[in-house]
Each structure stands twice: as structure tokens, then as C-alpha cells.
Amino acid sequence: MIRRALRLGLGPGLLGRGLGAHREGSTLDWHGKVSEIKKKIQSVLPGGAWSPLCDTSHLPPEHSDVVIVGGGVLGLSVAYWLKRLEKRQGAIRVLVVERDHTYSQASTVLSVGGIRQQFSLPENIQLSLFSVEFLRNINEYLAVVDDPPLDLQFNPSGYLFLASEEGATIMENNVKVQRQQGAKVCLMSPEQLRKKFPWMNTEGVALASYGLENEGWFDPWCLLQGLRRKVQSMGVLFCHGEVTRFVSSSNHMETAIGEKVTLKRIHEVHVKVDHSQEYQPVECSIVVNAAGAWSGRIAELAGIGKGPSGTLQGTKLPVEPRKRYVYLWHCPQGPGLEAPLVADPSGAYFRREGLGNNYLGGCSPAEEEEPDPGNLEVDHDFFQEKVWPHLAQRVPAFETLKVRRAWAGYYDYNTFDQNGVVGPHPLVVNMYFATGFSGHGLQQAPAVGRAVAEVMLEGHFQTINLSPFLFSRFYLGEKAQEHCII
Amino acid sequence: MKQSVKQSDGTGSVSPTLGRSWEPLRGTGGSQKDKNSLRLVAPVWNRGTSGIRGLSRSVDPEGSQRKGRTLLQFLADHFYDVEAVREYLLQKQVLKVLRKNRFQDKEWMRPNGRGLSGELWKLREVPIEAVDASGCAITYQGLDNLLALQELQSLSLQCCPHVDDWCLSRLYQLANSLRELSLAGCPCISERGLACLHHLQNLRRLDISHLPAVSNPGLTQILVEEMLPNCEVLGADWAQGLKLGPEEQSHDTASSPIPA
Numbered sequence: 001m002i003r004r005a006l007r008l009g010l011g012p013g014l015l016g017r018g019l020g021a022h023r024e025g026s027t028l029d030w031h032g033k034v035s036e037i038k039k040k041i042q043s044v045l046p047g048g049a050w051s052p053l054c055d056t057s058h059l060p061p062e063h064s065d066v067v068i069v070g071g072g073v074l075g076l077s078v079a080y081w082l083k084r085l086e087k088r089q090g091a092i093r094v095l096v097v098e099r100d101h102t103y104s105q106a107s108t109v110l111s112v113g114g115i116r117q118q119f120s121l122p123e124n125i126q127l128s129l130f131s132v133e134f135l136r137n138i139n140e141y142l143a144v145v146d147d148p149p150l151d152l153q154f155n156p157s158g159y160l161f162l163a164s165e166e167g168a169t170i171m172e173n174n175v176k177v178q179r180q181q182g183a184k185v186c187l188m189s190p191e192q193l194r195k196k197f198p199w200m201n202t203e204g205v206a207l208a209s210y211g212l213e214n215e216g217w218f219d220p221w222c223l224l225q226g227l228r229r230k231v232q233s234m235g236v237l238f239c240h241g242e243v244t245r246f247v248s249s250s251n252h253m254e255t256a257i258g259e260k261v262t263l264k265r266i267h268e269v270h271v272k273v274d275h276s277q278e279y280q281p282v283e284c285s286i287v288v289n290a291a292g293a294w295s296g297r298i299a300e301l302a303g304i305g306k307g308p309s310g311t312l313q314g315t316k317l318p319v320e321p322r323k324r325y326v327y328l329w330h331c332p333q334g335p336g337l338e339a340p341l342v343a344d345p346s347g348a349y350f351r352r353e354g355l356g357n358n359y360l361g362g363c364s365p366a367e368e369e370e371p372d373p374g375n376l377e378v379d380h381d382f383f384q385e386k387v388w389p390h391l392a393q394r395v396p397a398f399e400t401l402k403v404r405r406a407w408a409g410y411y412d413y414n415t416f417d418q419n420g421v422v423g424p425h426p427l428v429v430n431m432y433f434a435t436g437f438s439g440h441g442l443q444q445a446p447a448v449g450r451a452v453a454e455v456m457l458e459g460h461f462q463t464i465n466l467s468p469f470l471f472s473r474f475y476l477g478e479k480a481q482e483h484c485i486i
Numbered sequence: 487m488k489q490s491v492k493q494s495d496g497t498g499s500v501s502p503t504l505g506r507s508w509e510p511l512r513g514t515g516g517s518q519k520d521k522n523s524l525r526l527v528a529p530v531w532n533r534g535t536s537g538i539r540g541l542s543r544s545v546d547p548e549g550s551q552r553k554g555r556t557l558l559q560f561l562a563d564h565f566y567d568v569e570a571v572r573e574y575l576l577q578k579q580v581l582k583v584l585r586k587n588r589f590q591d592k593e594w595m596r597p598n599g600r601g602l603s604g605e606l607w608k609l610r611e612v613p614i615e616a617v618d619a620s621g622c623a624i625t626y627q628g629l630d631n632l633l634a635l636q637e638l639q640s641l642s643l644q645c646c647p648h649v650d651d652w653c654l655s656r657l658y659q660l661a662n663s664l665r666e667l668s669l670a671g672c673p674c675i676s677e678r679g680l681a682c683l684h685h686l687q688n689l690r691r692l693d694i695s696h697l698p699a700v701s702n703p704g705l706t707q708i709l710v711e712e713m714l715p716n717c718e719v720l721g722a723d724w725a726q727g728l729k730l731g732p733e734e735q736s737h738d739t740a741s742s743p744i745p746a
Contacts, residue, residue: 136626136652155678156655196684212685213655216678337677337709338684355677355705 059280060239060271064095066456067269068288069243069298071098073108073220073442074434075290076227077449080142083234085453094236095282097271101240105376107292108224108442110409112326112351112360114217114341115443116159117183118209120174120483121419124440125181126464127447132214134446135223141446142230150226154218157352158211158340160197161484162394167345168207170483175209184213199335200342201396210340217341217351220442244279245270246287246302248428262313264303264428286456288432293321293373293410295421295435302428312427315475319421319436321373322413326362327383331401334359348390349486350398358404363387364439364486376408411439417479422448423455423470432456433471439486613637616666620644626653633659640664644693645671651679658685668693675699677706684713694721 066082068075079094086092103109115135117128134141139149163171171187178185188210190202232238247268253261266287272279291298299305299317307313334357341351350361363386365371371379383403391398414421414436421436434452437444447464454462461467468480614635624632625648632641638660643649649672657664664686669675676699683692692714700706707721 153676153678154651156651156682157678158682212658216655337681337713352681355702355709 056280058240058273059278060095060097060241060282061093061237062280063093063283064237065093065284066095066286066288067282067284068094068096068290069269070289070291070295070435071096071101071228071238072103072106072290072292073224073227073445074292074437074448075288076224076231077445078288078290078434078452079231079236079449080227080234081449081453082456083231083236085450085457087457090235095239095284096231096236097239097241097243097269099240099242099274103224105293105410107410107412109221110326110407111220111442112217112362113220113442114159114215114351114486116211116215116341117178117181118159118161118174118185118211118215118484119440120170120177121468121480122177122181123464123466123468123480124419124444124482125178125183127444127451127466128440129182129214130447130450130464131444135218138223138226142226144229144233147229150222152218152222154216155352156213156216157338158213158215160211160340160342161209162205162343162345163207163209164204164345165206171207171209174484178209183211185209185211197335197338199339199395199397201394203393204345215340223442223445239271241271241273241280243269243298243301244272247281248302262427266302266428266430286430286432288434288452288456289317290434292412292435292441293319295319295412295433299431302425302431304425304428304431312472312475315471317421317433317436317471318416318474319412319414321410322438323371323373323376323408324362324364324411324439325371325378325382325406325408326360327387327403328353328358328360328405329401329403330356330358331398332357333397334401335395335397342394343486344390344394346390347486348387348394350391350395359398359401361387361391363390373410376410378406378408380406412436412441413438416474417481418485419480419482420444420448420466420469421471422452422466425471426475438482440482616640616642618642619646622646623648624653626650626656629653629656633657636660637663640666642666642668643672644668647673650674651676651682654679655682657683661685661687664689666691669697670694671696673698677701677709680706680710681713683710686714687716689714689717692717692719692721694719697721 068079075096075098079096082092082094100106115128115132117125117132119125119128135152135154138152142150161171175185175187186209188196188208190205190208193200193202193205193208228238246266247270248264248266251263251265253263255261266284268281268283269287270279270281287302289295289298289302296317296319299319305314305316335352337352337355339352341349343349346363348361348363350359352358353360363382365382365386369386371382380403383406388398388401391401412435418438419436420438420441421433423432425431425433432452432455434448435441437448441448448466451461451464451466454460468478473480615637616639617632617635619632620642621644624643624646632638633656641660641664649669651674654669654675657667665688667683667686667689668691670693675694675697680694680700683689692710694700694707694710697703703721707719710721711717711719
């Protein structure tokens with residue numbers, strides 16, 4: 001068979017004739033192949049270009065059981081819990097791929113760092129309760145031999161949500177749910193507010209909910225470094241690179257009722273090294289999408305959302321980056337040490353920062369006024385026009401303030417219902433999500449990491465049931481809407 | 487009667503373990519029968535805990551550097567059972583600390599040579615007015631016992647090594663009755679924890695002296711005084727933060743913002 005093909009190939013004018021000489025799309029280029037082989041032999045011989053002992057230490061390993069795309073707090077939390085919940089020590093090889101080791105654009109470190117249990121969904125409250133317990137005992141969870149303990153700089157000052165007349169009933173219901181789940185929240189009337197916080201103007205406030213315990217703010221950078229250190233000590237590999245491609249295989253199957261379904265499985269992740277064209281194909285069995293604001297892009301690479309719209313194949317991951325500004329200002333007569341993180345009904349919020357009468361705050365813009373997420377430039381006019389008026393109305397002392405610094409960060413905003421996406425994708429069977437938390441990812445990261453690790457290792461949620469947060473809700477249209485969003 | 491006395495001071499003997507080493511735990515097993523276990527609280531605390539770093543080692547289950555621990559650590563790494571047992575023992579430190587109590591209209595009750603006297607059992611219906619838990623290794627979970635005392639007027643947590651900002655955030659439950667609070671010398675308390683004392687509106691005396699983790703004692707004292715107007719705050723002298731020299735004395739630390 002081959003001899004016949006070779007003979008046919010060698011003879012001029014005989015190409016194109018004969019059975020089996022040509023398969024679809026392949027031509028037998030004998031001369032080309034011989035010259036290639038000759039070149040390879042030449043390079044292997046001494047003096048040639050090929051060296052068998054080349055240095056690949058800058059590249060990720062060729063095989064890894066789990067590849068986590070994104071090295072922020074969620075990705076590291078999943079890595080931590082995977083290593084902690086694995087059945088035998090060293091059973092799972094985990095690789096964390098992070099594009100930017102300075103975390104200059106990562107949502108984790110640009111976050112205001114608050115943690116609260118005042119949510120409307122019981123799952124969110126449970127996640128936050130576990131996370132605060134994790135933070136409280138962080139030196140037991142993340143202890144590394146011979147390393148100093150972590151100081152999260154936690155301020156247990158609580159959150160104070162203010163509600164106007166329209167929002168008062170919803171707030172009451174939410175507080176009931178929160179109390180049922182075990183959060184320590186109390187409701188306050190305007191008179192009580194005036195007595196407790198004399199610097200506040202309670203005009204327009206009908207009701208307020210105040211977190212008494214387990215709420216406050218902390219240093220996210222410390223949590224990130226602590227997780228990184230611990231996770232490295234547990235044997236997780238880090239790689240500085242960007243995921244550019246997934247190589248997957250498809251399986252065409254039929255459901256019980258005869259519908260055709262294409263299941264995909266990712267086999268390789270191509271990780272491109274920074275400032276170079278070099279890439280390493282990492283063979284893996286599970287991929288975790290914890291890429292934060294860029295999760296949508298990673299999902300597209302895996303082929304999620306490529307299909308006719310309205311079908312499961314055509315359902316995209318609705319997570320996109322949204323830019324949010326944070327401003328730091330100084331106000332000499334501002335609220336004192338007792339000030340919690342105050343969230344105005346207009347959406348503006350602020351909290352105390354340090355002891356020197358400095359305050360941090362911002363406001364989420366309305367849908368129509370969303371800034372362009374292409375860069376992280378700060379718009380100072382936004383503060384003047386949209387944030388300051390509300391702050392000054394709520395706290396009269398803020399009429400005289402001076403903005404010292406400002407920065408911008410991304411929310412990994414879930415446009416569907418502003419709640420996280422966890423768990424596997426129904427069609428791309430080995431991609432797991434841990435993203436889309438729309439501004440409350442940092443405070444839920446420890447609990448979400450544990451939940452995703454449980455799904456990966458056991459197949460179902462064990463401690464907190466996050467089935468309302470699975471990907472399939474985007475196709476089925478079941479919103480798990482969170483009402484208390486800042 | 488024996489039961490109650492053992493409960494109130496038996497845990498004092500568990501606190502020395504703190505996951506630090508295996509041998510002392512076995513050693514104190516015998517002392518649980520010995521009612522003098524309360525005396526172990528003070529000397530054990532002084533033993534390995536010099537400064538915050540030492541404390542961290544006592545809390546950190548893997549941080550011990552004694553040779554005898556390496557075998558245990560090796561075993562713990564490879565056998566989940568050993569690690570589970572160690573963690574269980576670590577969590578068994580339920581720390582009820584009633585070293586000294588004062589009941590309503592009565593004198594202080596101290597443990598005599600044979601532990602707390604039998605009178606304690608008879609008086610269990612009487613509300614407790616004051617608790618002196620100085621130097622006790624009470625932790626966040628252990629505070630559950632103190633917070634149940636709704637008539638508590640005076641609480642002294644001086645030099646408690648594990649009382650930190652998280653513990654202070656729980657004290658709001660005593661807001662109705664608490665008049666006196668002393669936190670002097672606690673190494674883990676910072677100004678962030680002091681900020682949540684604003685709930686204690688009935689407080690008349692607050693002692694926040696010698697808190698090594700507070701970054702700016704003078705400024706903190708001023709801010710706490712503003713926060714609790716009816717309370718007498720003893721603590722750092724306001725002049726503590728001032729530098730020497732006439733030209734620098736005008737730079738009161740209150741005016742310089744503390745970097746976040």
C-alpha cells in the first residue's frame with residue numbers, strides 16, 4: 001500500500017491517480033520529508049542547534065491534575081481547600097496560573113475589604129458566616145511552620161445599611177432571614193440612629209440594619225499573601241503565564257429522550273509565558289475558572305457560549321468586568337472611632353480608615369453610566385457629581401472634605417443576577433467555575449473555595465448547598481437575585 | 487459537688503496544652519484529678535509566651551520547635567488519625583475562667599487550697615457582679631461563659647494573652663450592666679478592637695493602658711474618650727506620643743493622620 005503510494009508519488013504526472021494514493025487533505029511530499037529528516041539529524045549531531053538538556057524551569061509542568069486559571073483570592077482558596085480535603089497527602093497535583101504576579105489589576109487587592117452577613121439569600125449569609133470564622137481563626141488554618149502569624153488588621157466595626165420608606169419592608173424581611181441563619185444583626189429606628197451616631201443626618205431614613213458582630217473590614221493583601229504562602233507550602237505549583245488555548249475533545253451523545261448533546265472535555269491548557277511566544281501545553285484533568293473579571297474570556301476559550309442562542313451550548317458565562325472607583329478623603333470633623341461601614345440608600349458608602357480622620361468610600365454607578373472597563377483610570381468628576389452630594393447629605397461634616405487618593409478596580413460582575421457562579425459546566429464537563437461574585441467575592445472566598453473543592457472531590461456540595469449558584473441557572477432562567485448589593 | 491468544682495477549674499489544666507506539645511498534656515492528665523490545677527494557669531502562661539511571637543507559637547499547632555514534636559508532626563502528616571486526635575485535644579480547651587468571682591453583696595470568692603469552695607455550688611442561682619479573669623487564657627469561645635452573665639458590672643481581662651479584637655467585638659452583649667472594664671496589658675488588642683467598645687454606653691471606667699499592639703496610644707485614648715463621653719478612660723498618658731523638645735511638642739500626634 002505504501003510502496004504503491006510512494007511509486008505513484010515519485011512519478012511525475014501520475015499524481016492524482018490511483019486508489020488510496022490521496023486521503024483527504026494529505027499530500028505525500030517525499031522530498032520535503034527527507035530534507036526535514038536530514039535537518040533533524042544534522043541538529044542532533046554535535047555542533048547543531050538542538051540541545052537535549054534545555055532549561056524549562058520558567059515553564060509550567062507538562063502534567064497537572066487540576067489547573068486553576070487565576071491566582072486571586074478565589075483561585076488560591078480553591079487550591080487551599082483542594083489540598084486540605086484531598087484523601088491522601090499529595091494525591092492531587094494543582095497548578096495555579098496567574099498572569100500578573102504583581103496583582104496590579106486583580107480585584108482582590110483593590111477591594112475595600114469589607115465582610116458582612118447582611119445579604120438577602122441564605123446561601124450568601126452562610127458563605128459569609130463561614131468565611132468570617134475562617135478569618136478569625138486564620139492562624140490556625142493558614143499556619144506555616146516557622147513563619148510569623150498573619151495580622152489581618154480586622155476592624156470589627158460592622159456594617160450599617162440605611163433604608164428609605166420603600167426599602168424598609170424588604171430590609172425587615174432580610175434581617176429576619178439573616179437572624180435565622182445566625183447573623184447578629186439588629187434593626188434601628190431613626191431616633192436610635194441619631195442617639196448612637198450623632199454625626200448622621202437621618203432625613204429620608206426609615207429603618208437601618210446594623211451588624212453587631214462578625215462584620216467589618218480587613219486587609220485583603222494579607223489574606224492573599226497568607227493563602228499564597230500556605231498553598232505553596234502544601235505543594236501547589238505556581239506559574240506566571242496566561243492561558244491562551246484549551247485543547248478539548250468532544251463526545252456526541254444522546255440523552256434518554258433522544259436529544260443530541262455534545263459533551264466536551266478539556267485535555268490540555270496552553271499556558272503562554274509572559275513577554276514571549278513560548279507556551280507550554282499542560283495536560284490536565286480539571287480546569288477551574290477563577291479568573292475574576294476575565295472569566296468570560298476564559299469561558300469563551302473553552303467554547304462556552306458558542307452555539308445558537310437560547311440553547312445550552314449558546315449560553316454564555318454572563319460575567320464581565322465592571323469598573324468601580326474608590327476614593328480616600330480626609331475630613332477633620334468627621335465621624336469618630338465608632339463609625340461602621342455606612343451604606344446609604346442612594347448606593348453611596350463610606351468607612352473609616354485608620355485613626356487620622358481618613359475615610360474610604362464610593363458608589364456604584366447606575367447601569368446607564370457604567371464607565372468603560374478598558375482601563376483603570378479614575379474619574380474624579382464622578383466623585384464630585386455622584387458621590388459627594390449623597391455623602392454630604394448623610395453626614396453634614398463631609399461637606400468639607402479633601403480627596404487624598406483614589407483608585408479603580410474591577411467587579412467580576414454577573415449581569416444575570418449579581419451572584420457567584422460555582423460548580424461544573426453542564427457541557428464542558430471538566431471546567432469548574434468560581435467567579436462572578438460582583439463585589440462580594442473577597443468576603444466569601446474561603447467558603448466558596450471549600451464548596452468548589454467539595455464538588456470536585458466528592459461530586460456534590462457537602463457543607464453549604466450552593467445549587468442555586470450553578471451555571472445551569474443561566475439557561476433555565478432561574479435567578480438567584482441578591483438584593484443587598486453595594 | 488465534686489462535679490461542679492471540677493468543671494470550673496478542670497479546664498484550667500487543659501489550657502497549658504494549646505497544641506504546643508504532647509508530653510505536658512499527658513502530664514496534666516493526672517492533675518485533672520488534682521484540684522490544684524488552677525494554679526497551673528499563671529505559671530504556664532509565663533512559660534513560653536514572651537511577646538506576641540511566643541504567643542503565636544502557642545496558638546500555632548505546628549510552630550513548636552521542640553525536638554520531641556518532630557516525630558509527632560511526622561506522624562500527623564501521614565496519619566489522619568493522629569492529626570485528628572491532636573486537633574480534638576486542641577479544641578477541648580473550653581476555657582471557663584472563674585478564678586475569682588464576686589457575688590452580689592458578698593465578698594470575693596477565691597479558690598482555696600482545694601479549688602473553689604463548696605459554697606459556689608450553693609450560690610449558683612446568685613447573679614455574678616464582677617469577674618476577675620486576669621492572666622487567664624480565655625479565648626473567643628470561652629467568652630460564651632462570661633457573656634451569659636447578664637448582671638455583670640465589672641470585668642477585668644488584664645494581661646489575657648488570647649483576648650484580641652474579635653473578643654472585644656462580642657462584649658456588646660454586656661452593654662446593659664457593664665460599668666467597669668479593664669483591658670490593661672493584653673498583647674493582642676489594637677485600636678480596631680477598641681472601636682467596638684462604643685456599644686458599652688454604661689461604662690464608667692475603662693482601663694486601656696499598656697496595650698502593646700495599639701499603634702498610637704495617645705491618639706487612641708483621645709478617640710476613645712470622644713467615643714465614650716461618660717466614661718473615665720485610664721490609659722496611655724496623652725503626652726506619651728509627644729516627642730521631646732519644645733519645637734516638637736506642638737506636633738501633637740492627634741493632628742498627624744495615621745497612614746492606613
